Each structure stands twice: as C-alpha cells, then as structure tokens.
Amino acid sequence: MSLTLSQYHEGSPLPPAFYEMTALEAAPLLLGHTLVRRTEEGDIRCRIVETESYGGVEDKGCHAYGGRRTARTEVMFGRGGIAYIYLIYGMYHCLNVVTGAINDPQAVLIRAVAPLTPEDETLMRKYRNTAVKKPVDLSGGPGKLCRGLRIDKSLNGQSLLERGGPLWIEAGRPLTNDVIMQSPRINIAYAEEYAAKPWRFFLRDNPYVPLLDKNVTAFK
Template identity: 45%
Template sequence: MGKLHRDFYNRDALTVGKELLGKVLVHEADGITLAAKIVETEAYSGFEDKAAHFYGGKRTPRVEVIYGEPGFSYVYFIYGMYNCFNVVAGGKNDPQAVLIRALEPLEGLQQMALNRFSKPYGELVKREIIGLTNGPGKLCKAFGIDKSFYGEDLCESRLYLEDGEQDAAFQIVTAKRVGIDYAEEAKDFPWRFYIKDNRYVSVK
C-alpha cells in the first residue's frame, strides 16, 4: 500500500472526504505501528461554511495551517477534553479541511487499548472494542494524537495516510454533519460521509 501524495489532498474537501474512506491512517512511534481504516469523515469547505473555524475568512493562529499547503494536519481541542484530527485539503489560501470521525482498527490494537482505556486489548468488553475509535476524540486518544501533531506534514512524517486494500468495495452513505446545530443553514449540508454498515461509524 502506498502513502498518499500531496496531489491527493490538493482538491476540494468534499472530494477528499469521500475518497479518504477506505484509506488507512498510520502512526509510527517508538517502534510500534498503529493503523486503522478510515470509515467516517466530515468536510468543511469555504468562507460560507458557518460550521467551519475559518467561516467568513477568519484567520487566527489556530487555523493558520488550513490556509497553507494541503496534506497537513489540523488538530484542535474541544470541550476541554478531546482532540480532533483533520486533514487540510484545497490549495493555499483556499481553506478546506476534512475531519476524521471514525476508524476501524487494523494494527497495533494492544497499544490503542492501552492509550484509550489503560488496559490490554484482551481485557476489553465488546462496547470498549467498538469504542476504541468510533468518534473523533476517541480515535485521537487511541492513536496518541494531541496538539503536538498540529501542522504535521502527512506526506513526510510519523503520521500519514496510505491506500487501503485496492479491491475493497463498499457503499458510501452521505449525511448531515454532527454537533453543529449553531451553524444555521450549514448544519443541514450533506457533508458527512461514511461506509455503510461499518460498526465503527460514530452516528448512523
């Protein structure tokens, strides 16, 4: 499986959001490889998107990476508890991003369980197994992604994305984004994408 190149990210967030499904997020750290299939994403695109942190052209140190080159990570902290990992899409000065909402674990499950629940994978109950990575905050904790990953070059670093199984076929479901009731008309944009019937999807 090959690492995704810059050109993959240099497109609109809706296209990237759909095509990230089935791709694999990889984190290599301390000799351990964590890998999981992306099964749910949300797109945030343009100055008119009232759900986006860059709505109306807002440009602060927090969102500066989104105005840069595509293929970098945008990590932010919410509710004083959770990190959220986003992939920067679009081109320079064309702010667009894709939130990774859920993953299906593939490799490094033991370390994910220790990161997430502080106990071995073999001791997890079914609810905890699903709960490893079935939400944006959960997957960041399982993968050890925190604010130190802000601005990470996903084409050149310890954290990257690669192609999934080439023959894997699945149906994509399009739905409203989650947790953005404040965003007026943007809360109804059908910009969330997930793999149909995947048990790790956060919200069906």
C-alpha cells in the same frame, strides 16, 4: 464504480495531488485509506471509516468561515497535506486533514477509524486506557480515535505525505460507491443552513461508526 483513485498503489503514501482537492471532494475519497501513527511502541495502522467535510470561507460550520484567520485556524490556510489538530471541550483532540490550495481553508475531519490488525487494536486499547466493550467505544468518534492513536496538538501542522514521520496516510484498497453512506454533520446546529448539508461520509454497517443521525442516505 471505483471511488478511490486506482492509480494509488496500496500501502504507498497518498501523493500531494490527492490533497489538492476541496474538502468536499476529498472527504468521501479518504474512506478506506490507512491512517498510520508511529509511536515508540510501534506503528498503528487504521482504516479511515468516517469523515466530515469542512470546506472554505462559505461554510458556516468551518472554523475559517468568512475568512477567519486566527492562531488556531492558520494551519487551514496552508497547502493541503498537513494535519489540523485542535482541542474541544478542553479535553478532546480532533484530527483534520487540510486539503485545497494555499489561502483556501479546507479540512476533512477524521471522525472514526478501524484498526487493521489485532496488534493495532491492542495498542490502541492500551492508549485509550478505558473500558472498551464494543468497536465504537475504541475509535468511533474524533476524540476517541485521537486518544487511541496518541494524537494531540503537538502534531498540528504535521505533514501527512511522508512515510516514517509521526503521522501519515497510505493508500488503501479501492471502494465502490455502494458501501458509502452520507448524512448531515454532527453537533453543528450553529452552522444554520449549512447544518443540514449531507457532508458526513461513512462506510455502511461498519461497527466502528456511530450512527448518530437518522437522516442517512446512500452516497451520490
């Protein structure tokens, strides 16, 4: 069964309707699509290979849990199809895709990406500016991919709908369910009973995805 929606033409920006889904619906569906970052040195295209869902006021792992509305979370309350970017540990940026309806805070964390071409990888290595011995070192983690793509808070609230901006998402090739795995999300012990929810999704055996969790199951 094809998981990604077949009406999306490969290479075309994902349409606004895609982002009307909840984060839990959109997180596995974003796998295989292409994140594009435009820089002064050229566009970098990467396949999205790992995501996590942070959905709504009920999710204790979500920044907007309980309807928490702050200067940081305000962008999550907007219409789906924009970027939510924040800083963790005072040094690492994280890229999230806002989904859902206005005033329903939903977001998908992009945890790992894979460059599509050697040229994309070369530019990412340059921006990472650190030793990269294996694929996971390049962009296997939200902070790593943001450094490799030069993504920071200046892009917070940026639309992801239009080709030619600094950041957008294009349709990739359809996937089938059997290449997708899921597990609990990473480093959210504070989320209590929500910490065990299998809301992390990733492509099986992809070298850019760190395993991190032994409690892995096939996507259902």
